[in-house]
Each structure stands twice: as C-alpha cells, then as structure tokens.
Amino acid sequence: MSNSNSLVLNVADGTQAHAYVAQPQGVTSAPGIILFQEAFGVNGHIRNVADRLAAAGYVVVAPELFHRTAEPGLEIGYDNFAAAMPHYGAITPEGLQQDARAAYDWLQSQPNVQQDKIGAIGFCLGGQVAFVANAALPLQAAVSYYGGGTHTRTAMAKDLHAPHLFFWGGLDAHISADQIKQVTDAVDAAGKPYINTVISYADHGFNCDERPSYNKDAAAEAWASTLAFFQQKLGA
Secondary structure, three states: OOOOOEEEEEOOOOOEEEEEEEOOOOOOOEEEEEEEOEOOEOOHHHHHHHHHHHHOOOEEEEEOOOOOOOOOOOOOOOOOHHHHHHHHHHOOHHHHHHHHHHHHHHHHHOOOEEEEEEEEEEEOHHHHHHHHHHHHOOOOEEEEEOOOOHHHHHHHHHHOOOOEEEEEEOOOOOOOHHHHHHHHHHHHHHOOOEEEEEEOOOOOOOOOOOOOOOOHHHHHHHHHHHHHHHHHHHOO
C-alpha cells in the first residue's frame, strides 16, 4: 500500500471530494479503477473492495459522492438508510459526472497508471454511478453491482464507452425485474456491449459481508467474474 491512502479531489463545480486510494505493491505501471460507494459512504466495505482490487494489480480511487452535503469521512450504518436519504436525494447526474471526471483525471495524472486502461465499478448507488461514469468517460470497462436507480439513466445508454458488466440479485426487492429489463433493453437498443448476470439466490447487497443480505457464494461468483472481466479489458 502507499504511504497515504487518502486524497482530496478538486471537482469542476468548485467543490472538493475526499477519496480513498489503494495502490498495488511491487508494480511500476498498473491499470486504474474508479470505485463508487454504496449509499452508506466510503466505509469499511468499500475500502476493503479497494484493497482487494489493489491486491489484484489496480490503482483504485474511491471518491466520496456525498461531499456536497456531508462532512468528509461520513459513514452511515447499514441499518440507518434514513440517515443517507438527504444526501442520496441531493445527488445529480451532473454532479456524479463531475465526481467521476475528477477521479478519472487524478488517475490520468499518476505516473504509475496506464492512461488507456481505466475501469469503473460500483455497488448499490455506486452501481448506478458506474453506469453514469461509463457514459461520461472514455473507460475500457465498467461493472455495476445491484445498481439501484440505473433504470432512471437509460437515456445515457447510447453514450456508453466500454463494455458493461451488470450483477443483480434475483431476490432483490429494491430492484424489480422490470427495472433490470429497462436497463438491458436500453443498452440493447443502443447496440452497446454488455454482460447481464442475475444471481437467482442473491439479495440486494449480496457482496457486502457487513450486511445481513450478504451471500458468500454469490459474492465469490460475482467477484471471480469481475476480476476476469477487468483482466480481459484492462489487463492487470
């Protein structure tokens, strides 16, 4: 890991976003990944995902998406979604695009990052943001885990730059089969490449071992697919 695992990103609207950074060891050149948080902040789970991706050979940056309305370092308990709602409700597509761009520009500025090998991944809220980022940035790969609200961003499908990997839980009461179909129909209509994976036995948040909905088997399956996808598209 690097000496410092945090930084402050300057965003185009004049705001500043704190971010968590994870660095691979023993490599002088690596692909980059932007990691987008759940609605609960850049918390232990998201930092753990960043560290796991770094261990797989990627430079990872995870910006705090609620920085316009929350103090730096905000973490919200998984049993307290009500506390996340004011921040969740305040985000905008424009702001998310600016946050993604700030993280992308930081990766581009790093001497150890391969500038033409940048991906994005997000969970829950972040799954939606990974979709937004793929439309806004010239990425080489993007992954969305149970991206709630992605069906409200289907107008962006025509702008997707990179192949997109979607994971959904078949037991997820927060994201309906119809909403998933809206997303895949839009990407189909746009003629953009994607992989759509519904894990029938998994619930919303299945990848997070801090949530009651954690499913060890589903998390292992999805993670293996994610690493294979990034390996193919980014080559770490």
